[in-house]
Amino acid sequence: MSSALVIEDDQVTAEIIVAELQRHGFSSKWAATGRDGLALAIAGGYDAITLDRMLPDFDGLTIVSTLRSLGIQTPVLMISALSDVDERVLGLRAGGDDYLTKPFSAVEMVARLDALLRRTAADPSNPHLSCGNLRLDLVEHKLTRNDEDIQLLPTEFKLLNYLMRSAGQLVTRTMLFEGVWGYHFDPGTNIIDVHIGRLRKKLESDKNSPVIHTIRGAGYVLVTQK
Amino acid sequence: MSSLPKNEDWRSSGSRLIGFYAVFFVAWGALFTGVLYWEISHYLGTVAERTLLQRAHYYQQIDDTQLLAELAASEAFSTPGIDAYGLFAPDGKHVAGDLLKLRSNLPDDGQVHYLERGLSIALPSTETRSSYALMARRPDGHILILARDGGSISAVGGIIEQALMWGLSLTLIPGLIGWRLLRRRPLRRVKRLQLCTESIVSGNLSERLPLSARRDELDMLASAVNTMLDHIEQLMYEVKNVCDGIAHDLRTPLTRLRARLYQLQQLPLAREHEQALNQAFEESESIMVRFQGLLRVAELEDIRRRSAFAPFPIMALLKQAHEFYEPMALDRSQTLSLAIPSDCPSVYGDSSLLFEALVNLLDNAIKFTPEGGHIELRGSVKDSSVMIEVVDDGAGIPEADRTHVIRRLYRGEGSQINPGHGLGLSLVAAIVKLHGYTLDIRPAALDRGTCVLIHCPLFIGQTTD
Numbered sequence: 001m002s003s004a005l006v007i008e009d010d011q012v013t014a015e016i017i018v019a020e021l022q023r024h025g026f027s028s029k030w031a032a033t034g035r036d037g038l039a040l041a042i043a044g045g046y047d048a049i050t051l052d053r054m055l056p057d058f059d060g061l062t063i064v065s066t067l068r069s070l071g072i073q074t075p076v077l078m079i080s081a082l083s084d085v086d087e088r089v090l091g092l093r094a095g096g097d098d099y100l101t102k103p104f105s106a107v108e109m110v111a112r113l114d115a116l117l118r119r120t121a122a123d124p125s126n127p128h129l130s131c132g133n134l135r136l137d138l139v140e141h142k143l144t145r146n147d148e149d150i151q152l153l154p155t156e157f158k159l160l161n162y163l164m165r166s167a168g169q170l171v172t173r174t175m176l177f178e179g180v181w182g183y184h185f186d187p188g189t190n191i192i193d194v195h196i197g198r199l200r201k202k203l204e205s206d207k208n209s210p211v212i213h214t215i216r217g218a219g220y221v222l223v224t225q226k
Numbered sequence: 227m228s229s230l231p232k233n234e235d236w237r238s239s240g241s242r243l244i245g246f247y248a249v250f251f252v253a254w255g256a257l258f259t260g261v262l263y264w265e266i267s268h269y270l271g272t273v274a275e276r277t278l279l280q281r282a283h284y285y286q287q288i289d290d291t292q293l294l295a296e297l298a299a300s301e302a303f304s305t306p307g308i309d310a311y312g313l314f315a316p317d318g319k320h321v322a323g324d325l326l327k328l329r330s331n332l333p334d335d336g337q338v339h340y341l342e343r344g345l346s347i348a349l350p351s352t353e354t355r356s357s358y359a360l361m362a363r364r365p366d367g368h369i370l371i372l373a374r375d376g377g378s379i380s381a382v383g384g385i386i387e388q389a390l391m392w393g394l395s396l397t398l399i400p401g402l403i404g405w406r407l408l409r410r411r412p413l414r415r416v417k418r419l420q421l422c423t424e425s426i427v428s429g430n431l432s433e434r435l436p437l438s439a440r441r442d443e444l445d446m447l448a449s450a451v452n453t454m455l456d457h458i459e460q461l462m463y464e465v466k467n468v469c470d471g472i473a474h475d476l477r478t479p480l481t482r483l484r485a486r487l488y489q490l491q492q493l494p495l496a497r498e499h500e501q502a503l504n505q506a507f508e509e510s511e512s513i514m515v516r517f518q519g520l521l522r523v524a525e526l527e528d529i530r531r532r533s534a535f536a537p538f539p540i541m542a543l544l545k546q547a548h549e550f551y552e553p554m555a556l557d558r559s560q561t562l563s564l565a566i567p568s569d570c571p572s573v574y575g576d577s578s579l580l581f582e583a584l585v586n587l588l589d590n591a592i593k594f595t596p597e598g599g600h601i602e603l604r605g606s607v608k609d610s611s612v613m614i615e616v617v618d619d620g621a622g623i624p625e626a627d628r629t630h631v632i633r634r635l636y637r638g639e640g641s642q643i644n645p646g647h648g649l650g651l652s653l654v655a656a657i658v659k660l661h662g663y664t665l666d667i668r669p670a671a672l673d674r675g676t677c678v679l680i681h682c683p684l685f686i687g688q689t690t691d
Contacts, residue, residue, distance in 0.1 A: 010478055016485035023492065081477045086534065103481035103514055106488050155549055181550065185582045186518060189589050194554045217507070 002117060004028045005046040007037030007063065008079070009055050013102075017050055020106035024114070034058025041067055046074055048113050053080030053091060061094040068095035075116035079104065088184060099184075107218040111170045118169065129164040132210040132224040134203070136164055145206060155180070156199050163199075163212065163222040172219035196220055244405040248398060259390040266386070267379045274358040274374045275338040277309075281372050282336065282360050290366040294322055297370075308375045316367035325371050332361045332371070340376060356380065415444055423451075431459045470524050473517065480517060484510050519649035526579070526656035535661075537572040540580070540612050540682070544605045547584040551592065559597045562588070566605040573612050573682045575661045583657040586650040587616040587678050594676070595620035614680040617670045654678075 004026045008014040014030045021028045029046070031037035034055040041049055041063070053060040064076050078096040080087060088099045097119075098112050129136040135144045141157055143150045152160065158180045163171060173192040178184055196212055203209045210224045281300075288296045294313065301311055301323070312325025320326055332339060338360045356376035364370055419435050426433050434455060435448035487507045495503065548564040555562035584603075591601045595618040604615040651667075658665040663682045670677040 012482045013478060013485075016482065016489070019489060020485070089534070102477045103484060103517070106485050181546070183578055183581055185522070185578070186515075187585055187589075189554075189593075191551065191554055191585075191589070194557055197557075198553050217511070 002026050002047040003045065004113065005037065005040055005049045005074075006030045007034065007041075007049065007055070007060075008052045009033065010052075013052075016106055017109060020110050021113070024110045026110075026113075034060070034063055038063050038066060041074065042070060042072065044072070044074075048116055049074055049076045050109065050113065051076050051078050051096070053078050053087070060096075061090060064091075064096050065094045075113075075119070077109070077113050077116060079109070105218075107170070107215075108172050108174065111172045111175060111219060114169050115166060115171075115175065118166065129161065131164045131167045131222060133206070133208055134160075134164070134210060136161060145209060150202060152199075152202070155195060156202065159195055159199050160203075163220065167210070167222045167224070170215060170219050170221050175219070241405065241409050244401065244408070248401060251397060251401075252394060255390055255393055259386050263383055263386045266382050270379045270382065271340070271358070271376075274376065278338050278358055278360045278372050278374055282362050282370075285370060285372075286362070290364055290368070293364065293368075293370075297322060310373045310375075312371045312373075314369040314371070316369070318369070321368065323371075325373060328369065328371070329359070332359055334361050334363060334369075336360065336362050412444065419444070419448060426455065431455065431462060466524070466527075470521075473521050473524065476517065477521075480510075480514060484514060516649065519653065523649060523653055523656050526653065526660055534576045534578075535574060536576075537574050538577040539570070540573045540614070541566045541570045541605055543577055543581055543584070544603055544614065547581060547588060548603050550585070551588040555592055555601060558592060560592060560595060560599050560601060562592070562601045562603065564603050567607060570605065570607055570612065571684055573684060575663075575682070579657045579660070583654045583680070584614070584616075586654050590650050591616050591618040591620070591676070591678075594618070610684050612682045612684060614682065615677055617675065617677045619670060619675040622669050622674050622676050623667060 002025070004021050006014055006017050006021070006028055008017060008030065009032055011032070014032070018028045018030055029040060031040050034057045037049075037051070037055075038058065040046075051060045051063060055063075060078055060080070064078065067074065067076070075097045076095065078091040078099045079102060080091065080099065081102045091099045097116050100109060100112060127137070127139050129138065133146050136142075136157075137144070138161070141152075141154075143152050143157070143160065159176065162176060162179045174186060176192055176196075177187055193214075196214075200212050204211055210222050213221045213223055215221060284300075285293065285297070297311055297313065301309065304310075310324040312323035312328075313321040314328055315321055318328050329341065332341065338358050341357050341359055343356070356379075357373045358376055359371060359373040362370045362372070415438070422433060422435050434452045437445050437448055437452075484507075487503065487510055490503055491500075491507060544564065544566055548562065552562050588601070588603065595601055599619050601616070601618045604613070604617065606613045606615075655665055658680055661682065663680055666679040666681065668677050668679070669675060
């Protein structure tokens, strides 16, 4: 079971985060002040940290930069009411691993925290990704299914790459938009669904291929069929 | 705000005042010279009349037999062409003098009369101009006519007329030149003020009307307007702060609300409860979307956002936006084409924000163009600027709506059936404004389609070649 440290001064928000984390199999600990949070984080034993950007005593930026300067590399998801792109840059520069803006959805928060945990486990040197009968060559940019080539457009390749890296995990639309297109705003429409739809058509012509499930109100999961 | 057309410069108050003075001066000059003319001619008339009466009186005392000799002797001293006489026999036959003919309309009453048409005269011309004349009957039945030329009066009239003309031209011509010069300076200032107000109307509320050192009435007005602008800016700032404050304060409760609803959704529920809950959740989602949009626009309207600006290749961005939206257009059987030049310099700005603007424009274009329609994303370089155009052949935006569409949350009447939160174009407008670009929305063809044009000046220090 993964454990998370929740540093958040608003009690209700903290309760929501804790409840959602528990629902997804995290054990979590809540720290209401920056001082307590920093002490707990330094003491260690957590797989991930959610950190409010603005705390009454400490600035979230100070906490994360202190942790990094102490050599503590626990993934940190910063949560902030400051949506300004500059604020995001500041947060990430200080050592935060991801940045989420209030108001956020609980699903989004957990999905991002999950992604952070997996990122630490991923091997970046592996030249290909596999999922079910699919094999994605990251050097040649080619997809093969049981040694049969499947033509992918560049965007489809990037999308599948992202999904295969997160196979079995929930990926939200904004995570895809950030990961595949590199932008940090909400595209606002079902445009991501359209791209997923096209990729899905290419994959699902074979009933043994993994399928992209849509999780209503949340995002997508690439799952291997039994 | 429309500027004063060139040919309507005369509408300026200075021009009107000068025009009024000109008319007043001409009328006054005409009246003055008229009175002068009348007085002089009246005086000259009286003088002529008296002279004639004196002469007549003198000849009255001369005996008929000596009259001829006396007439010849006295009239030899009179000016030829001005004074004349004629002596006629009782049957009207000419006896002596320069006047050659009797005139039937000259009454035989010994009084002086003014004749419009001249009398027949021997020298120096055959006919005088208008004349004063007197006809007297001699005791022997002969008729004596004494006349004095009235032309001197018309000559005086001519002189006065000339004086009037000189006076008018000497006053009116420098007056008109002065008017042109005088009018130019205040007009130039008014033009400057006009440009300034146009800039303020277009949203630069921090701008102020220029003041001169003269402290004249224009400055008084400009200074009053500036004070008013200070107040308006302050009010706008307060309103914006209140709005942003409300939005900011609502972040946490909205997050809580959505999370609570989400938590409820995870519980086992009766079917009808689940349905109601799903609807509530969707409503809260839609609030969130609008709310995030509002915050985003507020954030973009903040000028500090420019810190992330850098030169970037715009055409690559257009390609990416095209690639991003092409599948959506294909799904709706629309064609989304891309037209960009092979080579294009960089523009200065935030590529991420520009992409966000393009996403909103393409999204709108696809949403409001019927199935099978055409949308084109164009990039071009013109006069050291890059033009980005999103053109569609949909129903278009009615002219009256074009300025409203960039307002926050405005949605055209026809758009109610389509999804969206009405913030797309105001977001685009905010991004464009932040970059110092200009946004133009117009019909793509006659009464059809929409063309949204973003005009981006090139990154400073670069040229189009």
